[in-house]
Amino acid sequence: MDNANVTRRDFLYVATTAVVGVGATVSLWPFIDQMNPAADTLALKEVEFDLAPVVAGQIVTIEWQKKPVFIRRRTAEEIQAAEQTPLSELKDPQTDQARVQKPEWLILVATCTHLGCVPSNQLKGDYGGWLCPCHGSHYDTSGRIRKGPAPQNLAVPPYAFLSDTKVLIGAAPKPAAQANHG
Amino acid sequence: MPRITALLALLAAVGFAGLVYAAEEAEDAEHEAKHPEPQQWSWSGPFGHFDRQQLQRGYQVYKEVCAACHGLRLVAFRNLGEPGGPEFSAAQVKALAAAVQVNALDDKGETIQRPATPADRFPSPYPNELAARAANNGALPPDLSVIAKARHGGADYIHALLVGYSDPPAGFQLLPGLSYNPYFETHQIAMPPPLASDGQVTWPDGNPAATKDQMAKDVAAFLTWAAEPKMEERKVLGVQVMIFLAALSGLLFFAYKRVWRDVDH
Amino acid sequence: MHGTHSYKPTTGFTKWLDSRLPIIRLVDETLMQFPTPKNLNYWFTFGGILTFMLGVQIISGIVLAMHYVPHEAMAFDSVERIMRDVNYGWLLRYMHSNGASMFFIAVYIHIFRGLYYGSYKAPREVLWLLGILIYVLMMATGFLGYTLPWGQMSFWGATVITNFFSAIPLIGESITQWLWGSFAVDNATLQRFFSLHYLLPFVIAGVVVLHIWALHVPGNNNPLGIDVKGPADTVPFHPYYTVKDGFALVVFVLFFSWFIFFDPNMLGHSDNYIPANRLVTPKHIVPEWYYLPLYAILRAVPDKLFGVILMFGAIFVWAFLPWLDTSRVRSARFRPIFKQLFWILMVVILILGYLGAQTADDKNVVVPWLGLELPIGKLLLARLCTLYYFIHFLVLTPLVGVIETPLPTPESISKAVLAKNGGGVAAVPLAKAAE
Numbered sequence: 001m002d003n004a005n006v007t008r009r010d011f012l013y014v015a016t017t018a019v020v021g022v023g024a025t026v027s028l029w030p031f032i033d034q035m036n037p038a039a040d041t042l043a044l045k046e047v048e049f050d051l052a053p054v055v056a057g058q059i060v061t062i063e064w065q066k067k068p069v070f071i072r073r074r075t076a077e078e079i080q081a082a083e084q085t086p087l088s089e090l091k092d093p094q095t096d097q098a099r100v101q102k103p104e105w106l107i108l109v110a111t112c113t114h115l116g117c118v119p120s121n122q123l124k125g126d127y128g129g130w131l132c133p134c135h136g137s138h139y140d141t142s143g144r145i146r147k148g149p150a151p152q153n154l155a156v157p158p159y160a161f162l163s164d165t166k167v168l169i170g171a172a173p174k175p176a177a178q179a180n181h182g
Numbered sequence: 183m184p185r186i187t188a189l190l191a192l193l194a195a196v197g198f199a200g201l202v203y204a205a206e207e208a209e210d211a212e213h214e215a216k217h218p219e220p221q222q223w224s225w226s227g228p229f230g231h232f233d234r235q236q237l238q239r240g241y242q243v244y245k246e247v248c249a250a251c252h253g254l255r256l257v258a259f260r261n262l263g264e265p266g267g268p269e270f271s272a273a274q275v276k277a278l279a280a281a282v283q284v285n286a287l288d289d290k291g292e293t294i295q296r297p298a299t300p301a302d303r304f305p306s307p308y309p310n311e312l313a314a315r316a317a318n319n320g321a322l323p324p325d326l327s328v329i330a331k332a333r334h335g336g337a338d339y340i341h342a343l344l345v346g347y348s349d350p351p352a353g354f355q356l357l358p359g360l361s362y363n364p365y366f367e368t369h370q371i372a373m374p375p376p377l378a379s380d381g382q383v384t385w386p387d388g389n390p391a392a393t394k395d396q397m398a399k400d401v402a403a404f405l406t407w408a409a410e411p412k413m414e415e416r417k418v419l420g421v422q423v424m425i426f427l428a429a430l431s432g433l434l435f436f437a438y439k440r441v442w443r444d445v446d447h
Numbered sequence: 448m449h450g451t452h453s454y455k456p457t458t459g460f461t462k463w464l465d466s467r468l469p470i471i472r473l474v475d476e477t478l479m480q481f482p483t484p485k486n487l488n489y490w491f492t493f494g495g496i497l498t499f500m501l502g503v504q505i506i507s508g509i510v511l512a513m514h515y516v517p518h519e520a521m522a523f524d525s526v527e528r529i530m531r532d533v534n535y536g537w538l539l540r541y542m543h544s545n546g547a548s549m550f551f552i553a554v555y556i557h558i559f560r561g562l563y564y565g566s567y568k569a570p571r572e573v574l575w576l577l578g579i580l581i582y583v584l585m586m587a588t589g590f591l592g593y594t595l596p597w598g599q600m601s602f603w604g605a606t607v608i609t610n611f612f613s614a615i616p617l618i619g620e621s622i623t624q625w626l627w628g629s630f631a632v633d634n635a636t637l638q639r640f641f642s643l644h645y646l647l648p649f650v651i652a653g654v655v656v657l658h659i660w661a662l663h664v665p666g667n668n669n670p671l672g673i674d675v676k677g678p679a680d681t682v683p684f685h686p687y688y689t690v691k692d693g694f695a696l697v698v699f700v701l702f703f704s705w706f707i708f709f710d711p712n713m714l715g716h717s718d719n720y721i722p723a724n725r726l727v728t729p730k731h732i733v734p735e736w737y738y739l740p741l742y743a744i745l746r747a748v749p750d751k752l753f754g755v756i757l758m759f760g761a762i763f764v765w766a767f768l769p770w771l772d773t774s775r776v777r778s779a780r781f782r783p784i785f786k787q788l789f790w791i792l793m794v795v796i797l798i799l800g801y802l803g804a805q806t807a808d809d810k811n812v813v814v815p816w817l818g819l820e821l822p823i824g825k826l827l828l829a830r831l832c833t834l835y836y837f838i839h840f841l842v843l844t845p846l847v848g849v850i851e852t853p854l855p856t857p858e859s860i861s862k863a864v865l866a867k868n869g870g871g872v873a874a875v876p877l878a879k880a881a882e
Binding site: 020029030031033034035036038039040041 | 506507510513514528531532533534535536538539693
């Protein structure tokens, strides 16, 4: 067999093998992608909530992305307590301003950062916020961990105000709409 | 010898096709329903796709004429904005959804109504089958989500049925409360003609006249989409796959010839 | 005949592995070096196609099972959710539903190839019996799978088929209720059918391993039906048949893809898009096309029990073929009378299949497409065809083997190939790649 023949034959075999390989690899994708969240799950990525019925001091729990979320309309005292806490007293230091867009509205993912229980709305704990009944983590009126085994503050989900009375949870706020705090 | 084999294979293939065709067609003849006249649909064939305007008109017909009795519970409002369908804008989808009330629970656990969001599915007009039958003289208006696939003839059938109401022939025993329609199995159907007159639905400017025939076609198209929202994606991918496989089979054929070139066989 | 060339591991790793689990050796000897008759035609590619289809059904089935809910309140909707919301769900579903039909098309071609070329005859009887077992398991799996979408045909097909067992005298009713887990086809039935539908394909895979093992003992049959006499008659499986099977497979997948992408519901029944309703029986219960000939045989018999027995008998009669066929010659190529009988049987099976789709009355037969009405009732024709079907196996096959004068068979495969190609120097196969 002369060299030219070998090259032609090899090219055909290489090309065929390559095309089979490409086909097989591309065919894999639907089998992998089907495990990603389906369209109906993704449709609940963002949830709109009407704030108008919520009165001062009230805490509402809603579901967002299969997780519980607290929406709390804070009283003036609660806001003051949150803003005036010295950072040195915090296990996970964060200013209150960094955790809210409008001081009146505190929106948090209601999952204790210790082992995932939902902190109690009825038991405010020692700092006026929430007490997690599972292992005794105390959160303050900004949802920050003050006492107990939880390592971090309650998480703040992405959210954006659509108006004074409507908030969209799950959407990052547009830069122009975001109020800048200290 | 191979030619005869190929011929016999072709014969067997034809026989097989006849088998499958027989399984479809034989039952049609026995139903005695009149065969619906085939229409020209924009989505026919491997390269077909829906006409967006038609789907939007059809949606309006569904909403204003059919939705009073027929649910569409497998379709979500967000589907109205997704590619391959009526493709309403995001704002339109939100508005169309908000115009519809769906069930929810208040904090006392009682059922209330709230405006739908795009994530919600279309509500059914009746809470359950018993209520549906009670409101319709014992007949159950079927949910229309997959009706285009659940009836032999699909869109052709839906269109023919909707425009096919006529006076019964002489001597036909029409039961009270039913209407004569030769395209329906037993020729008498519990649904009174839903498209009673031209102009029953007012479409936006730039659309064809809302004749009964046009409304029937458009709602048949809409229901075809509702049953198969992935049809366009399926056909587009299909063309790509077939081209790829044709090319690959060509390569493999030549590779086969090359491998076997020096062997008597 | 086993490979004369042995696998020799060369690297440190392959030597280490070979002395502990000789799996590479196994693959090399059974799939690459394996001496295969060089005259196999395309009818012989369907075994490979079937293996591929089994893989397709298992993989697509497993991913579908991640989304399907086997409860009567949610089954139909979960399938629709797969079609609408799961990423590529529509593709996976149509792949699986049309894949079942493709699986059966391939298995029928594969079986009829065996019938034509005498692949069932000694020493391949066990291979043949394992094949029948696989076919029966496939029928069961297909039946179980079709109930899962819980449409009208799912439900009523399940009702009809499970009612077969009530034909058994004395214990029939108890067995049927035990199968159902209830007083009728019910949620309990659906849930266990899902479990069994998931299980059986792996049983099939196990029997397929035995089937291929049983094949490799004597080696493949070939269109001439004569034994391999020596190395001149064979070529190594790789690359000769890997490339040929690969080509045939891609053409088959092209055919398969046509259904998936352009006519995915053509082989199904529109009634199965109506959610199951136990209070309304569809006017016309039709099984999937691959059951139609057997369904016709079942309905041809007026007695319930005898109809069921005859239907199962129609499958089991194939198991006796190695002993019913008295001919010393394997391939129909050299058996002129048997060849005619083969094609007549094919036609009879097609007619039975057509009749299986008809409504259960005794009107005259109408020829499809032509709309021509024949002067014979459907029931009579079904009975005649059923009678002929059993006569073919039980009477004609043994008889023909004795009275027929077969054509002279070639001395060997290589001689036959040479004669076909006009004589001349026998060419040598491509030199193998570096050992």
